[in-house]
Amino acid sequence: MAAGTGSEGRAGAEAPEGGLPDAPLPAALDRHEKLLLYAVYALLGLLLVTPLIVTYRAAYSTIVGKAVYSRALIEIMFALWAPLALGRRSFRPPRSRLLALLFAGFGVALLAACFGASLQRSLWSNFERMQGLVDLAHWLVFALVLVSVVRSARDWRILLGINLGVSSVVGLIAIGMNYEALGALYQLDRHLRVSASLGNPVYLGAYMQANVLIGLGLFAHSFVRDSAPSPAGGDMRRKTGLRLGSRTRRILAGSSILVNGWALALTASFGALMGLAAGVGFLAATFTALRVWKVRWSMVAACGVFIASALVLVVSLVSERRHGVPDSAGADASLVQRWLTTTGIAKSYRTRADAWEAGAGGFLERPVLGWGPENFIVPLGKHSTSTHRDTQIYDYAHSVPVEEAATKGLAGALAFLAIWGYAFRVIVIAAKRLAPGERIFALLLGGALTGFFAQGLTFFPTTTSSLMYFLLVGGVIRQESLLRSPERISRAPERLARFAARAARSKTVRLGVATLAAALAAVGLGANRDIYDAARHYSLGLPVPALAGSRVPIAETREPSIRFARLERSIATFSPLALLPRRAMFDLMTEAWSTLWEQDPDEALELLRKADLEVTAALRAEPGNWRIHYSAARMYSAAMETFPQLRDRMEFHAQRFVEMAPAYAAVSVTIEPVEPG
Numbered sequence: 001m002a003a004g005t006g007s008e009g010r011a012g013a014e015a016p017e018g019g020l021p022d023a024p025l026p027a028a029l030d031r032h033e034k035l036l037l038y039a040v041y042a043l044l045g046l047l048l049v050t051p052l053i054v055t056y057r058a059a060y061s062t063i064v065g066k067a068v069y070s071r072a073l074i075e076i077m078f079a080l081w082a083p084l085a086l087g088r089r090s091f092r093p094p095r096s097r098l099l100a101l102l103f104a105g106f107g108v109a110l111l112a113a114c115f116g117a118s119l120q121r122s123l124w125s126n127f128e129r130m131q132g133l134v135d136l137a138h139w140l141v142f143a144l145v146l147v148s149v150v151r152s153a154r155d156w157r158i159l160l161g162i163n164l165g166v167s168s169v170v171g172l173i174a175i176g177m178n179y180e181a182l183g184a185l186y187q188l189d190r191h192l193r194v195s196a197s198l199g200n201p202v203y204l205g206a207y208m209q210a211n212v213l214i215g216l217g218l219f220a221h222s223f224v225r226d227s228a229p230s231p232a233g234g235d236m237r238r239k240t241g242l243r244l245g246s247r248t249r250r251i252l253a254g255s256s257i258l259v260n261g262w263a264l265a266l267t268a269s270f271g272a273l274m275g276l277a278a279g280v281g282f283l284a285a286t287f288t289a290l291r292v293w294k295v296r297w298s299m300v301a302a303c304g305v306f307i308a309s310a311l312v313l314v315v316s317l318v319s320e321r322r323h324g325v326p327d328s329a330g331a332d333a334s335l336v337q338r339w340l341t342t343t344g345i346a347k348s349y350r351t352r353a354d355a356w357e358a359g360a361g362g363f364l365e366r367p368v369l370g371w372g373p374e375n376f377i378v379p380l381g382k383h384s385t386s387t388h389r390d391t392q393i394y395d396y397a398h399s400v401p402v403e404e405a406a407t408k409g410l411a412g413a414l415a416f417l418a419i420w421g422y423a424f425r426v427i428v429i430a431a432k433r434l435a436p437g438e439r440i441f442a443l444l445l446g447g448a449l450t451g452f453f454a455q456g457l458t459f460f461p462t463t464t465s466s467l468m469y470f471l472l473v474g475g476v477i478r479q480e481s482l483l484r485s486p487e488r489i490s491r492a493p494e495r496l497a498r499f500a501a502r503a504a505r506s507k508t509v510r511l512g513v514a515t516l517a518a519a520l521a522a523v524g525l526g527a528n529r530d531i532y533d534a535a536r537h538y539s540l541g542l543p544v545p546a547l548a549g550s551r552v553p554i555a556e557t558r559e560p561s562i563r564f565a566r567l568e569r570s571i572a573t574f575s576p577l578a579l580l581p582r583r584a585m586f587d588l589m590t591e592a593w594s595t596l597w598e599q600d601p602d603e604a605l606e607l608l609r610k611a612d613l614e615v616t617a618a619l620r621a622e623p624g625n626w627r628i629h630y631s632a633a634r635m636y637s638a639a640m641e642t643f644p645q646l647r648d649r650m651e652f653h654a655q656r657f658v659e660m661a662p663a664y665a666a667v668s669v670t671i672e673p674v675e676p677g
Helices: 031-047 061-087 097-114 119-124 132-149 153-178 201-221 236-240 246-267 270-289 295-323 335-340 345-365 377-383 400-433 436-456 463-482 486-490 494-505 507-540 560-573 579-599 601-621 626-639 644-660 662-666
Strands: none
Touching: 031 061, 031 132, 061 132, 061 463, 061 507, 097 119, 097 132, 097 400, 097 463, 119 132, 132 463, 153 201, 153 246, 153 436, 153 463, 201 246, 201 270, 201 436, 201 463, 246 270, 270 436, 345 377, 345 400, 377 626, 377 644, 400 436, 400 463, 436 463, 507 560, 507 579, 560 579, 560 601, 579 601, 579 626, 601 626, 626 644, 644 662
């Protein structure tokens, strides 16, 4: 991550054993360019701290805060990188089919959103998830900048090492949480599972398993001596003073593996365990097949993980069959008991299987482009057949392949498979052709991505998992660039090359690009501020029990009219994310209508009028969301005690709810809001 001093067209040092040259190095940078470059590096480091970010004054404090924080850093990073890339070819992204596939996948998702059930939902998602195409666009920009400014192998190892250090801090928080050493700041859930700063044990498990595999790769790399000298000016160790010997790197990586593995065990997440087993299996198989590592140690590690995973699975299934699974674990429960009482494998599989079946039905109904990203709730209602009393409402399919097929159709499924297939193709070729150090690095990426893919079979993306995924994919893009000759890296159509050179030399163009990038960053930062404020007002509009332990300041009085005003403020502050505040408003009117009418009939009538307008606005934004009809029907049912003429509206929304989600309508009395994850 250091500025180069060689000539503009000079290639990096040649790697041994047939390895190809690294990316071309930049010429000596002037003072302003160095400031821009080091600022980008600093922002990359700060971005890796995202898993530690928690905003206690906003709703979904472990989700909204991470999304707003990461987006703001990426926007500033892009504004600083854009003029640097225009002036220096070496800070532009390398030629990469994988990068092109990522952007093509985004194009498919955008097309599916335009023809989907709700464009607004596809773009912005909701406070509970904070995904959507806007978030995906930010992560694509992150990948673009990452592969443009981080080129050398040592710099990538330093970057992953910093990430591993952050994960160790998260792991230590999880361990402290387990022993109740952190007070009310972090509390165990009813199954005594840890979640640390990620808010959900499943989220934490996904993050921990990825970093266990990264730690294994860095640990293995500490045994390999790089025989290739560092490119001139590109030695991060010399520039930053980071000169860690093999033994020190081994100790740090090993300690991180232990901390992350311990935290993973405390999450009691079967999906994380499955991902870890798949990742270790990939490493063992490829290390053995390519003779990268000692066969016996790789096989012992693989067998150990698979045996442990199998034992936990078998014991859990036997326990469920013989004794059933209690709803929660006691205060003195052992780690094994916590694994056995998380949700129950059978129950968890049943609810997921119902969602997967609904996803298949949604795909068959719209096989080309699907229902649009983030709109899985629509086919879930139409095609769910479950009538179990513990039926849950899944706004995601809890399986990335099913989600892709249902919300983006065949086009999205093919794009998904193309990205993953090509990424693994690059990893295998790089592991065969590059030098020993690069070979280890390629397999490190392959193991971590294998774990991600395996866990994604029963999981869905979050801000933290997006960070990890694009960080790893960025490493694969670098590997792909090493497999190309310098001529192919820099080759471009002659006319386009001349035009780009003239534009880069023009001060007007450079100023225009810098101004445009800064303007885009300013707009994004303003939107992030509004999103945070809207989430904060939404928090203050929720019932007091929903705020317990969240450190949100609670008003001295919790009058329904004050809560209503907070929800109204949240909706007005950032309307694209207004679905949850609107539903909270409808639920508030349902619960407090009698009180409101008794206290002040005129005010109650005015609040009902405003809520009625929000019902129309909610259905205009998301016409296929049957949960809006459900909440509206309940609100009008409560108000019917005073205004019988509202029966027609109540019956209309109730009938639409039954038509759009027949299975959920059959058990609507037992439906409860689903916790994240």
